[in-house]
Amino acid sequence: MEFWLTQAxxxxxxxxxxxxxxSGLSLxxxxxxxxxxxxxxxxxxGGYVGLTAVSxxxxxPLALLSGALSVALIGLGMERLFLxxxxxxxxxxxxxxxxxALVFQDLGLLVWGGDPHTLAVPALLARSxxxxxxxxxxxxxxxxxxASAVGLVLWVFLEKTRAGACIRATVDDAEMAQGVGIxxxxxxxxxxxxxxxxxxxxxxxxxxxIGVYPGLDFEVLPYAFVVxxxxxxxxxxxxxxxxxxxxxxxxxxxxxxxxxxxxTLFAPMALILALKPTGLFGKR
Amino acid sequence: xTWRRAIPVAACAALLVGAxxxxxxxxxxxxxxxxxxxxxxxxxxxxxxxxxxxSLGHAAYFGIAAxxxxxxxxxxxxxxxxxxxxxxLAACAVAALFGLVAIRATGVYFLMITLALGMVIWGLAFRxxxxxxxxxxxxxxxxxxxxAGWSFARPLPFHYLSLxxxxxxxxxxxxxxxxxxxxxxxxxxxxxxxMRALGYDVWLHKYVAFxxxxxxxxxxxxxxxxxxxxxxxxxxxxxTSVEALLMVALGGPGTLVGPILGAGVIVLFKNLLSxxxxxxxxxxxxxYIAVIVIAxxxxxxxxxxxxx
Numbered sequence: 001m002e003f004w005l006t007q008a009x010x011x012x013x014x015x016x017x018x019x020x021x022x023s024g025l026s027l028x029x030x031x032x033x034x035x036x037x038x039x040x041x042x043x044x045x046g047g048y049v050g051l052t053a054v055s056x057x058x059x060x061p062l063a064l065l066s067g068a069l070s071v072a073l074i075g076l077g078m079e080r081l082f083l084x085x086x087x088x089x090x091x092x093x094x095x096x097x098x099x100x101a102l103v104f105q106d107l108g109l110l111v112w113g114g115d116p117h118t119l120a121v122p123a124l125l126a127r128s129x130x131x132x133x134x135x136x137x138x139x140x141x142x143x144x145x146x147a148s149a150v151g152l153v154l155w156v157f158l159e160k161t162r163a164g165a166c167i168r169a170t171v172d173d174a175e176m177a178q179g180v181g182i183x184x185x186x187x188x189x190x191x192x193x194x195x196x197x198x199x200x201x202x203x204x205x206x207x208x209x210i211g212v213y214p215g216l217d218f219e220v221l222p223y224a225f226v227v228x229x230x231x232x233x234x235x236x237x238x239x240x241x242x243x244x245x246x247x248x249x250x251x252x253x254x255x256x257x258x259x260x261x262x263x264t265l266f267a268p269m270a271l272i273l274a275l276k277p278t279g280l281f282g283k284r
Numbered sequence: 285x286t287w288r289r290a291i292p293v294a295a296c297a298a299l300l301v302g303a304x305x306x307x308x309x310x311x312x313x314x315x316x317x318x319x320x321x322x323x324x325x326x327x328x329x330x331x332x333x334x335x336x337x338x339s340l341g342h343a344a345y346f347g348i349a350a351x352x353x354x355x356x357x358x359x360x361x362x363x364x365x366x367x368x369x370x371x372x373l374a375a376c377a378v379a380a381l382f383g384l385v386a387i388r389a390t391g392v393y394f395l396m397i398t399l400a401l402g403m404v405i406w407g408l409a410f411r412x413x414x415x416x417x418x419x420x421x422x423x424x425x426x427x428x429x430x431x432a433g434w435s436f437a438r439p440l441p442f443h444y445l446s447l448x449x450x451x452x453x454x455x456x457x458x459x460x461x462x463x464x465x466x467x468x469x470x471x472x473x474x475x476x477x478x479m480r481a482l483g484y485d486v487w488l489h490k491y492v493a494f495x496x497x498x499x500x501x502x503x504x505x506x507x508x509x510x511x512x513x514x515x516x517x518x519x520x521x522x523x524t525s526v527e528a529l530l531m532v533a534l535g536g537p538g539t540l541v542g543p544i545l546g547a548g549v550i551v552l553f554k555n556l557l558s559x560x561x562x563x564x565x566x567x568x569x570x571x572y573i574a575v576i577v578i579a580x581x582x583x584x585x586x587x588x589x590x591x592x
Contacts, residue, residue: 035340035395037526082573090392091338092576095533098526099572106566218522222403225396233393259414262407266400270385273397277388 002133007251013140015247016147017209020202021220022227023154023239024195030171030234031191034083035090037097039199040221041104046071046200047212048112051119060122067204068197075196079189101217109214116213119204143205150198154236167191171234199224223250226269232282241280297451304443316443318551319450320507325531325543326457327500332529333537334461335493336473340395341402342528344382345375345498347520348405349505354422354515355415364428364436368506375502376495378405383494387487390476402525409517421516425509436510446507453500457540460496469493470538534575536584545583 025039050067054060078100086092121139128137158164170177170184178184203212210216227246231238246265253264272280304312324346331337349371356362356370382401389397409416416422427442429435436442460466468489471479480486509515518524527550535546553571557564579586 029392033392035392035399037522082577086576089580090395091332091529091533091537092580094338094340094395094526095530095572096576098523098530099569099576102565102569102572104569106563106569110563110566221522222400226400229393229396229400259412260408262404262411266404266407269400270404273385273389277393 003255005132005134007255008248009134009136009140011248011251012244013143013247014251015244016144017202017206018223018227018243018247019147019239020150020205021199021224022231022243023150023236024198025224026228026231026234026236026239027167027191027198028195029228031167031174032083032188033088033090034093034192035097036195037094037221038078038100038104039195039224040217040219041101042071042075042196042199043203043206043220044108044212044217045074045104046203047119047207047216048108048203049200050204050207051112051117051212054119060125063119064201064204068201071200071203072193072197076189076193079192083192084185084189105214105217108217112212114214116211117207118211119207121208125208139208143209146201146205150201151236151240158236163187163190226265229279230269230272232279235279235281238279238281300447304440304447309439312439312443314551314555316439316446316511317555318548319443319446320504320511321528321531321547321551322544323450323453323507324501324504325528325535325547326453326540327497327504328528329532329537329540329543330457330460330469330493330497330500332532333539333542334466334473335469335490337490337494338395338529339386339398339497340522340525340529341382341398341400341405342497342501343520343522343524344402344405345379345501346505346508346524346528347409347515347517348378349375349502350509350515350519351409351416351422353506353509354425357425357509358422364430367428368503371506371509372499372502375498375505379495379498380491383491383498387490387494399522399525402520402522406517406520406522409520416517419517421514421518423514425513425515427510427513442511446511449503449507453503454540454544457500461540465489465492473538530572530575532582534579534582536582539584542582542584549583 021039021043024042025036028034028036028039046067048067049070050063053063053066057063082096082100083093086096125139125142128135130136156164158168166177166182166187169180169182170187174184206212206220223246227239227242229242230245231240231242245268249265249268253260253262257264276282304315307315324342327345328339328342331339331342352371352374353367356367362370382398386394386397386401410418412418427435427437428445429437434441436445461469468479468484471482471484472486472489476486479489505519508519531546531550532543533546534549535544536542554564554568557567561567581589
């Protein structure tokens, strides 16, 4: 019982982290149909910037903000200057974003070195309590809280605001949206920056938990893709369900079949796709 | 094939056969690498250039074959032919399995699914330590020798082995893309809906192309394991898959010469760059970006454009 509860809690908190990573990718994908291989790099860079911010200012909230905002600017620059020319050309998009991912990886290595780092979290969050048989770490609770808050804000934004309605319209049919007067290029740039912001926020949060190290970018990237594929592209409920499912599968998979851990994660994905090619919540 | 095209091909072939004994050792190893990656890039081009399916997980078949060779030679002392056949069959089997999942999707969905499937193989290579030695990789793969006392241990004989494999792969792929089957694939690339309306089994064509492409990638992977003597999860990583895509995109998709040129440029670029600078990853990344900005249609496309 203790095993199951512990793994379930770990899985849910890991899923919360994956939600931060995947929601941005899903939004970007829904609006622009871009396969962005640099999405994991945003996570990595966010973590690194947050690390520096904490060591300089000792302020955790400032680390969250500076990490997420600086990477959002990088994302905005990438979209405006480069990806803009490659609309609807998936192969050049893949290669170009891979180029950026390599550049970011090497810059990260150059600036922050090759050693793994862990972000120093505030003392309040570093504690843990025993609830029944399970040790509950405050930091994991904090991740769940951040993800829930972000999810709520995103939901309100997408469902209740005009900009959100424009985004949903663009996800459904970009050409029609353009036709009825929505400024799709401007919207795309905003969504791309938002996606980078969310991934980097996840990176800072994750830095206090799984750490930051070279190679983290490509380690989390497939998780982001699986979350989005399982949930269905461009769907917020899909990302929520997808990230929880992937988080739980990953933790239980690693605990029960350590050698086959990736397989236990990806095999269900393949199964879902075989039954429903557009993902659980995806629309054609 | 017209005379105008036959002459340069014959000249290249003569050069490939005649020049190696006179090359300095380092140049020879680079040339061997280029041949192996040319097979890999051509195999991907069958999907990307001829069928219009951009696979982001092609390293899976390359890597599976490499691991099969590594495990069979180091743990079971299997012969060259046994390894080669087993490696290619394993690549085919994985392609046949993944194809069932991936072929249903098109466009960007196909990209994402093949990426995830490719990472399954990476995850297995990385985590299944008792079989693959995990991140440490499998080292000490001996170069093959044939029963008749032929050994390919030295660089020159091994180069000729790779050359023979390359020429066979090139010949077979040229036959495939010119056959009615290959032409149907190109029809599917141009208009899937029209091919379906004409009564072609589009799914089956794509599926067979997917498996064939995996088989040739397997051949390249098997050679690579012998060439390098070492196999690690790097061989099956997303990076390797994307590198193959870059080779094809850089050379020119939808031609067989393009991927060869692309493989040549990338292999030379990577090897020479890593000699001169520690920041080769950064420069490689900038190179990716530059290729897309400067030559989006590849070398062959740019040459054709210039000729017109």
